Amino acid sequence: MVEIRTHGRGGQGAVVASKVLAAALFKEGRFVQAFPAFGVERRGAPVVAFTRFDSEPIRLRCEIYEPDHLIVLDHALTETIDVAAGLKKGGWIVINSHANAEDFSYSEVYRLAIVDANEIAWRHRLGSRSAPIVNTAILGAFSRATGLVGLKAVLEAIAESVPFNPEGNKQAAIDAFNETRISNAMKA
Amino acid sequence: MKIVIEGNHALSYGAKAANVDVVSAYPITPQTQVVEKLSEMCASGELDAKFIKVESEHSAMAAVVGASAAGARAFTATSSQGLLLMHEILHWAVGARLPIVLGNINRAVGPPWSIWTDQNDSLSQRDTGLLQYYCESNQEVFDTVLLAFKVSETVMLPTMIVLDAFFLSHTSEIVEVFGPEEGAKFLPPFKPVDYLTPDNPMAFGNLTSPDSYYELRYKINKDTLRALDVAKEADEEFEKIYGRSYGIIEEYRTEGADTILVTSGTVTSTARAVVDAWRDKGRKLGLLKMRLFRPFPIEDVRRVLGNRKKVVVIDRNIGFSIGGIWAQEVKAALWNMRKQIPIFGFIAGIGGRDITPDVINEILDIADRLEYPEEEVYWIGVKDGQISYSRR
Numbered sequence: 001m002v003e004i005r006t007h008g009r010g011g012q013g014a015v016v017a018s019k020v021l022a023a024a025l026f027k028e029g030r031f032v033q034a035f036p037a038f039g040v041e042r043r044g045a046p047v048v049a050f051t052r053f054d055s056e057p058i059r060l061r062c063e064i065y066e067p068d069h070l071i072v073l074d075h076a077l078t079e080t081i082d083v084a085a086g087l088k089k090g091g092w093i094v095i096n097s098h099a100n101a102e103d104f105s106y107s108e109v110y111r112l113a114i115v116d117a118n119e120i121a122w123r124h125r126l127g128s129r130s131a132p133i134v135n136t137a138i139l140g141a142f143s144r145a146t147g148l149v150g151l152k153a154v155l156e157a158i159a160e161s162v163p164f165n166p167e168g169n170k171q172a173a174i175d176a177f178n179e180t181r182i183s184n185a186m187k188a
Numbered sequence: 189m190k191i192v193i194e195g196n197h198a199l200s201y202g203a204k205a206a207n208v209d210v211v212s213a214y215p216i217t218p219q220t221q222v223v224e225k226l227s228e229m230c231a232s233g234e235l236d237a238k239f240i241k242v243e244s245e246h247s248a249m250a251a252v253v254g255a256s257a258a259g260a261r262a263f264t265a266t267s268s269q270g271l272l273l274m275h276e277i278l279h280w281a282v283g284a285r286l287p288i289v290l291g292n293i294n295r296a297v298g299p300p301w302s303i304w305t306d307q308n309d310s311l312s313q314r315d316t317g318l319l320q321y322y323c324e325s326n327q328e329v330f331d332t333v334l335l336a337f338k339v340s341e342t343v344m345l346p347t348m349i350v351l352d353a354f355f356l357s358h359t360s361e362i363v364e365v366f367g368p369e370e371g372a373k374f375l376p377p378f379k380p381v382d383y384l385t386p387d388n389p390m391a392f393g394n395l396t397s398p399d400s401y402y403e404l405r406y407k408i409n410k411d412t413l414r415a416l417d418v419a420k421e422a423d424e425e426f427e428k429i430y431g432r433s434y435g436i437i438e439e440y441r442t443e444g445a446d447t448i449l450v451t452s453g454t455v456t457s458t459a460r461a462v463v464d465a466w467r468d469k470g471r472k473l474g475l476l477k478m479r480l481f482r483p484f485p486i487e488d489v490r491r492v493l494g495n496r497k498k499v500v501v502i503d504r505n506i507g508f509s510i511g512g513i514w515a516q517e518v519k520a521a522l523w524n525m526r527k528q529i530p531i532f533g534f535i536a537g538i539g540g541r542d543i544t545p546d547v548i549n550e551i552l553d554i555a556d557r558l559e560y561p562e563e564e565v566y567w568i569g570v571k572d573g574q575i576s577y578s579r580r
Contacts, residue, residue: 032360033359058361
């Protein structure tokens with residue numbers, strides 16, 4: 001079983017990202033489970049969502065405390081939350097940021113993939129410049145970095161799950177796939 | 189067709205498969221998506237049903253009572269405070285013998301406000317007479333809508349389908365769904381013997397003297413007991429058509445077990461993995477999943493638990509001063525057996541506190557090292573630092 005934790009802010013689409021990721025993995029024949037750590041959701045407030053997938057039916061029905069991989073929709077969250085809490089050795093941190101790998105101080109037991117999803121989302125007019133909706137772009141980056149899910153399945157899942165501007169959302173995922181900067185920080 | 193949907197939409201698709209005639213519901217977190225989807229289906233014509241908008245849950249339940257009395261297959265859904273506001277009309281639906289199906293998302297009751305899961309909302313409706321099913325997966329939720337209508341319309345009593353807030357309501361997973369044509373193979377159109385119609389005017393639920401009220405209650409009790417067999421038969425028929433079955437209880441790895449863990453709702457799902465781990469270590473542990481709460485399957489519970497060394501019940505609810513509600517029911521069911529079995533009652537997960545494999549292991553460890561419970565009720569994971577005492 002693979003467990004993925006997504007950190008975002010209300011309005012960025014973290015919950016939808018976890019669901020679209022599950023839908024894409026389902027298309028590739030996996031058993032899937034996606035759910036939010038539902039809080040009192042306000043725009044801008046930290047949000048957490050979870051995705052599990054496996055080759056067998058999933059029985060665990062609790063939150064994820066030791067994820068295999070992380071998706072972080074907002075770089076600034078790393079300043080207030082220990083997003084990497086419990087992250088397993090060798091895990092990917094796929095993060096939306098315009099910064100460079102050396103600007104992050106994550107342990108070298110993790111692998112880092114950085115994509116400027118804000119810029120990509122605004123390029124395709126997803127959300128506004130000040131509040132871009134980055135959830136579909138980050139999934140392109142996740143596919144590129146981890147190889148756990150194919151871009152084709154991600155694009156199909158976006159087309160089925162995103163009611164507004166599906167073409168723009170698909171293109172954002174494609175751009176993110178191509179523009180993700182991989183930093184194999186892991187030395188262990 | 190297999191699709192990835194959340195538990196709330198599993199209820200909506202279930203209502204569609206059951207080809208309901210009338211839906212009336214008032215939105216409340218964490219049930220809102222049930223209503224959203226059904227109103228979309230009704231508006232688009234995907235579901236040929238009347239959606240009645242109302243200003244409260246009391247009115248929603250009253251609307252489906254009226255619809256059901258007029259011979260319609262009627263569905264509603266709610267949660268927590270909404271279910272409590274329906275309370276008066278729940279009694280009415282039972283007394284009027286109306287086979288309404290109600291989806292309830294388990295949400296803790298305020299104050300203080302909570303939107304997270306526990307079972308006190310649905311279990312506190314114990315003596316209204318609604319039949320109650322508890323589910324552990326979205327597939328089970330979808331399938332149970334059809335099963336509930338079948339049982340309800342056979343014994344003429346309403347049924348509540350219960351699912352955990354967020355751990356099912358907002359969890360997306362794979363569900364095999366089908367439409368009303370496929371559903372009709374199992375669930376024929378609802379044809380009540382008597383119903384409200386201008387063609388044949390009659391009164392329902394009028395003033396009834398002590399001369400006959402008593403017998404009417406007797407008949408409700410008798411039909412509630414009959415629902416045990418009806419539910420089993422419905423489950424078997426469902427399996428023949430669709431290949432899935434759940435029983436009214438489920439035994440998981442109980443063969444040769446000394447200790448049986450008793451669970452309901454999504455805790456069951458996590459507990460299966462824990463039981464497997466204990467079995468791998470050679471421990472004689474099994475699981476009893478409680479699916480039906482009303483009618484309470486006393487004979488099945490006695491058969492599964494009656495000859496064990498220990499019974500361990502996990503309750504995501506609290507009957508203040510007396511302990512977990514499932515534990516109370518299990519104790520009552522086993523009391524008149526000749527053999528007395530230690531029953532350990534554990535409270536966990538109230539107000540949406542997470543129940544992880546670690547929590548279940550802690551529970552099993554406590555029960556494992558004691559021959560008899562030293563306390564009537566064990567609260568797991570209480571934070572000492574947060575306990576303060578009243579000023580007087």
